[in-house]
Amino acid sequence: MSATTIIDTAPLGALIRYTDGSPKPPARFTKKLAAWERSNGVGRLVKKEPPRPYPTWTAPASFALHEGNFASDGVILVTIMRSHSADSALVFEVAEEPKPGQVRALLDFGGNTELLHLAESVTAAELWIAKEGYRNARLEIVGDEQCERAGGADLAA
Numbered sequence: 001m002s003a004t005t006i007i008d009t010a011p012l013g014a015l016i017r018y019t020d021g022s023p024k025p026p027a028r029f030t031k032k033l034a035a036w037e038r039s040n041g042v043g044r045l046v047k048k049e050p051p052r053p054y055p056t057w058t059a060p061a062s063f064a065l066h067e068g069n070f071a072s073d074g075v076i077l078v079t080i081m082r083s084h085s086a087d088s089a090l091v092f093e094v095a096e097e098p099k100p101g102q103v104r105a106l107l108d109f110g111g112n113t114e115l116l117h118l119a120e121s122v123t124a125a126e127l128w129i130a131k132e133g134y135r136n137a138r139l140e141i142v143g144d145e146q147c148e149r150a151g152g153a154d155l156a157a
Helices: 003-009 030-039 124-133 145-149
Strands: 017-018 041-049 062-072 073-087 090-096 103-109 112-119 138-141
Touching: 003 062, 003 073, 003 090, 030 041, 041 073, 103 124, 112 124, 112 138
Parallel strands: none
Antiparallel strands: 017 041, 017 090, 041 062, 041 112, 062 073, 103 112, 103 138
16 A cells, blocks of 8 residues: 555554565675665554655655664663654554554554553553653543544543
8 A cells, every 4th residue: 555545544553564676685695685675674663654745845745663772681772663754665564453442552642643652451551651751741542442543532641
């Protein structure tokens, strides 16, 4: 599916696989393998952004995938995020959707919503928010259709 389809239909928290269709090179070709990995991977959908108009041009809609963290002694040093625009030539697929009952920790800012964490339960999400210190985060239970139709006004964090 296209990047536009991901923007339109994939839920926050879904695992998204993307590819350019080329075969993976052997590990001994380190530079070719690194280039291939930039166009072929998987990440969790954490943000969707609408088109942004500027005085001389309009940036296309886009989405961001969280691909992983590099940590040392339990401290995250680097977070790997990759953004893809709606006009991307890559092929995308939803590899896994969040399971009903899981809880999204969300942060609203600038008219957009960003997924901070996907927890297995409300208790786990509340503990994560308390530990990380996100005071403005809100919780949303996956699969709770009434809350999603009400604009996410579900749980107070």
